[in-house]
Amino acid sequence: MSSVPVITIDGPSASGKGTISQIVADRFAWHFLDSGSLYRLCGLAAYKQGVDLDDEAALVSMIATLNIEFALPEALGQATKICLDGQFVEQQLRNERMATAASRVAALAGVRQALLTLQRNFRQLPGLVADGRDMGTTVFPDATLKIFLLASSEERARRRYKQLKEKGMDVNLSAILNELEARDRRDRERVAAPLRAAEDAEIIDTTAMGIDSVVEKVLACWESGR
Numbered sequence: 001m002s003s004v005p006v007i008t009i010d011g012p013s014a015s016g017k018g019t020i021s022q023i024v025a026d027r028f029a030w031h032f033l034d035s036g037s038l039y040r041l042c043g044l045a046a047y048k049q050g051v052d053l054d055d056e057a058a059l060v061s062m063i064a065t066l067n068i069e070f071a072l073p074e075a076l077g078q079a080t081k082i083c084l085d086g087q088f089v090e091q092q093l094r095n096e097r098m099a100t101a102a103s104r105v106a107a108l109a110g111v112r113q114a115l116l117t118l119q120r121n122f123r124q125l126p127g128l129v130a131d132g133r134d135m136g137t138t139v140f141p142d143a144t145l146k147i148f149l150l151a152s153s154e155e156r157a158r159r160r161y162k163q164l165k166e167k168g169m170d171v172n173l174s175a176i177l178n179e180l181e182a183r184d185r186r187d188r189e190r191v192a193a194p195l196r197a198a199e200d201a202e203i204i205d206t207t208a209m210g211i212d213s214v215v216e217k218v219l220a221c222w223e224s225g226r
């Protein structure tokens with residue numbers, strides 16, 4: 001068992017995991033793992049290399065040869081920049097096509113297993129905040145604090161719409177809602193590490209909460225567990 005503290009923040013798409021995790025990591029000056037970006041990266045690499053998104057064996061061999069680098073952010077509050085084969089791919093990872101590709105490859109047990117060590121290597125002093133679907137159940141089952149964020153699908157679609165609009169993307173709210181509900185279903189129903197709260201997770205329904213109050217709630221959970 002590792003002595004490095006970990007806070008896991010899991011939940012469905014656009015429940016606020018990424019934003020909250022990054023703020024908490026900055027407050028503590030801890031490392032931050034956006035595990036979804038690794039699944040998105042697999043989807044992107046598969047598209048680039050012409051690998052079928054259902055071909056588990058080919059995806060597993062592809063992952064073994066991927067040249068991934070994480071560039072640390074220049075300032076607090078900025079995301080870690082991800083490079084694939086020496087190129088920054090952050091912008092390409094964030095579109096909904098890559099979100100769907102990520103959710104398809106993420107359903108394959110071999111892909112999840114191939115990414116496990118990479119994710120666990122993020123656990124370094126002084127601590128880690130890990131954001132995903134199975135951080136508390138599978139990747140860091142001994143985490144110090146486990147949070148599971150919820151929000152209604154309508155509210156999550158609205159948040160995702162705003163986020164993509166701000167990035168200058170051409171998006172449609174009802175298409176986002178449909179895509180998000182389809183992805184939730186696939187993430188919940190898969191056999192390999194399905195989306196669910198760990199038994200010892202604190203569940204926070206963020207539907208009517210602003211970012212600041214969710215952060216305060218997470219920090220209060222951390223304080224009360226110490």
Ligand code: CDP
Pocket residue numbers: 012013014015018035036037039040099102103104106107131132133134135183187
């Ligand atoms: O930002 P959003 O929550 O929409 O997506 P993400 O966290 O980047 O994850 C994209 C997809 O990767 C999800 O729909 C999941 O299928 C998959 N994923 C996963 O299976 N396990 C994780 N720990 C993180 C993401």
